[in-house]
Amino acid sequence: MPTTIDTTFLDTMPPNVAVQFFDRVTATPDAEAFRFPRGEAWESVTWKQAGDKVEALAAGLIALGVQPEQRVGIASGTRYEWILADLAIMCAAGATTTVYPTTNAEDTVYILGDSESRVVFAEDDEQLAKLVAHRAELPHVSKVVTFEGKADGDWVISLDDLAAMGAQKLAEQPDIVRTTSASIAPDQLATLIYTSGTTGRPKGVRLRHSSWVYEGEAIRAQGILSETDLEFRWLPMAHSFGKVLMSTQMACGFAAAIDGRVDKIVDNLGVVKPTFMGAAPRIFEKAHGRIVTMQAAEGGAKEKLFKAAFATGLEVERLKREGKAVPIGLKVKHGLFDKLVFSKVRDRFGGRVRFFISGAAALNRDIAEWFGAAGITILEGYGLTETSAGSFVNHPDRNKFGTVGPVFPGSEVKLGDNDEVMIKGPGVMDGYHNLPEETSRTLTSDGWLHTGDKGALDEDGHLVITGRIKELFKTSGGKYIAPPAIESKFKAVCPYASQFMVFGEDRNYCVALVTLDPDAMTGWAEANGMSGASYTEIVQSEAVHAMVAGYVDELNSHLNRWETIKKWKLLDHDLSVESGELTPSMKVKRNVVQVNHQALIDEMYA
CATH class of the missing domain: 3.30.300.30 (ANL, C-terminal domain)
Structure with a gap:
């Protein structure tokens, strides 16, 4: 039978992301919040230090005239400054519009124009060039704030310039940010995420403050993560998967090491030694392929040992899943292989990983089982940008391969026509920005979201995704x-x-x-x-x-x-x-x- 999780958290959630953030700063001010690379070393900040920086930047945005629900763009890769900017926007009652750094100039201008973004955070000179070249097409943008690009002191200012404006504003009105944060209604717009779109123009998904707060609180209520965890976060913060991890971090209070450079993931895992990480299946496919081909290249006795170890590991895991006892001989052999082979595989990921969370696309079951045999758990989850990312996730103590787990507490799932997965709950979007017809096609009048995915529910309430209906x-x-x-x-x-x-x-x-x-x-x-x-x-x-x-x-x-x-x-x-x-x-x-x-x-x- 499906496990029931207490949903009383729905009645006591913070009213908005800004309050959720400041509540976390108050609860654990001296605990580590973020670490990030500075040159070859890693720098660390506490929740209090991050809170002070966010408050200054939020005050700077208010000084620039950002009004409630007005959009502020971020065109940047994943880095600590991205998170500061996003939190500052929401604490100033604005709404973040996300832009991938790889988005071409045409689509960048379309997204910022369609969202009517008033201010834009731009990572570097490459992102600035897209904006400067098309300034005439961005009449709503009054100011650009760059993380590390060249500021002109007029249209383009630095992050430090914005923080200085905020410090001056706070000197005049010390409570301006906290008062603004407290006034944000739960259903106020927090984020516009433009779906990358496998067809046509990107669509802006309108997500409320209450949706993000719910996502983090729903994961906290499931007991999957705690303050003692350490996350390595490389996922694009412009993607809902990255954003939901931020909400979860504020709800649970763990620290996160931030570096969006994909080519540095393996090196960073060895340095950071996280207890968990979210990733798309391609990362696990590449890691699996790399380890298997390296062993094949070794050949001889080492390759035989490797294959024998995984055959044993897969058999042990199968017996455990079926609730059967592991024979003593197999247990001894498994212990030996764990020392000789599996521990070395785990060391490649830092040696402390409790689990990985896989989302954004379907994970192959054979690859999930291969990692499981090595003692690395991958919890598959499922959601859409339109559901603020997470809607389902497996649990470490009841992980079922081939499923994406049970629906989040407080949300509902049903199968519609042609076994289409339909979701209802606090994470579901308000609709598509400026696209009422698209919205009415995707959202029913009573709040059910058409996912476009075909699925099935097993006896434990775990969802199996069987394919994309259109595919x-x-x-x-x-x-x-x-x-x-x-x-x-x-x-x-x-x-x-x-x-x-x-x-x-x-x-x-x-x-x-x-x-x-x-x-x-x-x-x-x-x-x-x-x-x-x-x-x-x-x-x-x-x-x-x-x-x-x-x-x-x-x-x-x-x-x-x-x-x-x-x-x-x-x-x-x-x-x-x-x-x-x-x-x-x-x-x-x-x-x-x-x-x-x-x-x-x-x-x-x-």
Whole structure:
């Protein structure tokens, strides 16, 4: 039976994010709040220090004339200053508009214009250049505040300039920020997040203060995290997954180490030694692939030991899940493998991880079980930008592979037509900004959100996502295909895979476009006599083609006959955000890929 969690927290939640933040500052002023890189070292600040800085910046925004619910943009990667800016905006009663640093100038200007942002925080000269070049198209923007770019002292000022304006405002009106914070209604607009959109223009999702407060309090109520935890946060703060971790941090009081540089994740984990981290599945796929290929390159006895260890680990975990006793001989063997193999895998992630939280896309079950065998728990969760990120998450003590866990306490789930997952609760958005027709198509009159995902609920109330309704297609033989399920299976069997995209709507068989991970292929090239060759040369070689063919054959052995991949093509480049084929949250824009490579797909049916 589903476990019931006390929902009395709904009656005692802070009224808004600003009060939630200042309550945390008051509760644990001297505890560590954030740490962040400064050169090669890490600097740390307490909740009190962060609170003082946020209050000064919020007062600066009020001095600039920011009014309740007026939008203030942030165009920046994930860093400590992003968090200061976001909290300052909400403490000044404004509403944050998020812009990914990888967003091109055209879309950046569209987002800031559509949101009518009055002030914009810009990370550096690269972000400033987008704004300066299009200043005439941004009539609402009265001031730009840069974290580390070149200020002109007029339209563009520095973060320190804003803090100085705030200090002057606080000298005149010491209670201005606290009074403003206390006056924010729960249903006031806190954030506009523009969905990266796999089709068309991005849509601004309107999220209330009460939604973010609820998200953090709902996770705290489930007892998953506490003040003693340490998070490593690299996820884009422009994405709802990053934002929900901030809300959770304020509710629970743990410290967070902040560094958005994706290429530094592994190094940072070794230094920070966190107890948990949120990530998209691609991070786990890459880590899995890297470890497996490194062991394969070692070969011989070491590779045999590695494979034997994981076979044992998977068997032990299976017995535990089924509630069966682990035989003493297997237990002893597992203990030995834990010392020799699994402890070294855990050390790659800092050695202290209690669990990872996976979201933003579906995680392959085989990869989750592989990490579990090594003693690393991955809790899969589910939500949308339209639900303030989290709506479901597995619990460490009842983690069910293949599910995204039970619905958050205080929220409801049901299955609609065609088994569409529908969600209702405090996290659900107000609607899309300036798009009433889109809003009415997505939100029912009684508050249920159409997710567009197909799902099922098991006997414990855990949700299983079976596919994106729009991504399901039917072959000419009448069989339904769920591409994401096939695609994630390939990534589990092929440690070199980056992307695997399945097509076949109204055709008599399925085909795939394949890209390989550039980092993994550099290692492969060194081990196979192609050191120094370009990515294109490597993936066009006969040896790589034969290798991929073997993995496709292995994939097909795990599929139903009608799902099998009859033909496939290797692309000469990996997909990227810059090429427009990935969203900033690393989701494939399937329609863009299909349009870009339609001739190649058609060739496979010729």
